[in-house]
Amino acid sequence: MKLKVLPPTLRKNNRYLTLDIKITNPIVKDDLVTIIWDACIRFKGECETSNFNLWVMKFYEIDATDKYYHYKAIVRCQRDFVGEVRSSLALATRYDGNLISISTIGLSGTIKASQKYI
Amino acid sequence: MFFDLNIKGSGLENNMELAIQASSYGWEHINFSYNQNEFKEALKLRDELKDGLEGIIDFDYTLEIKSTNINEIRNHANNFRNRASCISVVGGDLKVNRAVLENMKIDVLSRPYLNRYDSGLNHVLAKEAVRNNVAVELCFKDVLRTYLSPRAKVISNFRDIYALHRKFDFPLVLSSRAESVFDIRTTHDFVEVFKQTGLDDDEITKSFETSENILEFNRNREDLILKGVRRVTDEA
Numbered sequence: 001m002k003l004k005v006l007p008p009t010l011r012k013n014n015r016y017l018t019l020d021i022k023i024t025n026p027i028v029k030d031d032l033v034t035i036i037w038d039a040c041i042r043f044k045g046e047c048e049t050s051n052f053n054l055w056v057m058k059f060y061e062i063d064a065t066d067k068y069y070h071y072k073a074i075v076r077c078q079r080d081f082v083g084e085v086r087s088s089l090a091l092a093t094r095y096d097g098n099l100i101s102i103s104t105i106g107l108s109g110t111i112k113a114s115q116k117y118i
Numbered sequence: 119m120f121f122d123l124n125i126k127g128s129g130l131e132n133n134m135e136l137a138i139q140a141s142s143y144g145w146e147h148i149n150f151s152y153n154q155n156e157f158k159e160a161l162k163l164r165d166e167l168k169d170g171l172e173g174i175i176d177f178d179y180t181l182e183i184k185s186t187n188i189n190e191i192r193n194h195a196n197n198f199r200n201r202a203s204c205i206s207v208v209g210g211d212l213k214v215n216r217a218v219l220e221n222m223k224i225d226v227l228s229r230p231y232l233n234r235y236d237s238g239l240n241h242v243l244a245k246e247a248v249r250n251n252v253a254v255e256l257c258f259k260d261v262l263r264t265y266l267s268p269r270a271k272v273i274s275n276f277r278d279i280y281a282l283h284r285k286f287d288f289p290l291v292l293s294s295r296a297e298s299v300f301d302i303r304t305t306h307d308f309v310e311v312f313k314q315t316g317l318d319d320d321e322i323t324k325s326f327e328t329s330e331n332i333l334e335f336n337r338n339r340e341d342l343i344l345k346g347v348r349r350v351t352d353e354a
Contacts, residue, residue, distance in 0.1 A: 087311045090308070
């Protein structure tokens with residue numbers, strides 16, 4: 001049986017980060033999930049990461065150059081922890097031996113609004 | 119204004135790529151840094167870079183002196199003073215840290231904590247930095263490219279420097295020292311990382327103003343007669 005949806009006052013407030021991702025090898029959405037969790041746990045620790053309420057909502061392949069593959073993604077996090085999440089993601093440098101760079105290029109209150117940064 | 123005084127310069131193509139990426143991530147001025155051996159060659163690229171980056175982003179050159187010989191550092195600083203908009207010296211050695219902070223002709227002591235178990239600064243050096251107006255530079259790349267205990271130690275060194283900065287108010291400069299597009303982050307991300315390590319908004323804003331002031335001061339350095347006295351051209 002499914003749980004009843006919480007009333008709005010009891011729900012967590014979310015923010016949606018639009019990420020700009022560059023990596024030397026191709027990745028899929030599941031890889032990004034691992035990268036994001038690893039980055040947050042490494043920089044802020046298990047206890048604080050538990051507050052972040054992270055979820056990869058959308059994942060887009062943009063293009064590929066001879067130096068890197070370019071992706072964009074929309075990631076959900078809890079409203080009061082945006083700074084912690086974006087700093088943790090900014091400090092991700094490697095995944096499976098490949099160079100990676102993640103920058104937050106947009107911050108919105110809804111998924112629809114965050115899609116304008118894609 | 120977002121200023122980055124230390125982006126590692128290399129060939130023309132890589133510099134262009136870095137500058138365009140930095141511009142798209144919100145940076146307004148960058149300085150390509152070259153060491154004393156590469157600086158003269160790098161000056162030859164200036165015009166081509168200027169044409170390529172016209173209207174995209176402002177750029178200039180930083181001379182980054184890397185040596186443990188104090189006399190050599192002094193000579194390089196004197197030789198290149200008129201050609202570089204900013205002169206920085208890579209720190210880490212206690213003698214170098216002290217000699218640099220006592221030298222008015224040098225603008226920036228870069229990474230005094232490099233390869234050390236402490237921050238490389240104390241109250242005596244902090245007072246010297248204030249007296250001679252030499253800025254202390256912290257590099258984002260030192261946090262970015264380390265992990266686990268080395269990263270924790272770098273952040274710990276940053277915090278020691280923040281404590282001295284709050285007490286003595288010496289100029290502090292934050293820079294990325296990016297070598298490739300993988301090292302550049304948006305200005306907001308850059309600020310946020312330093313906020314997480316313990317700096318507040320005002321201190322970060324002040325550090326960007328310090329970078330701007332260094333460039334402005336060096337533009338007028340030829341007109342400087344004494345400390346605090348400058349020749350002006352307008353009669354009013």
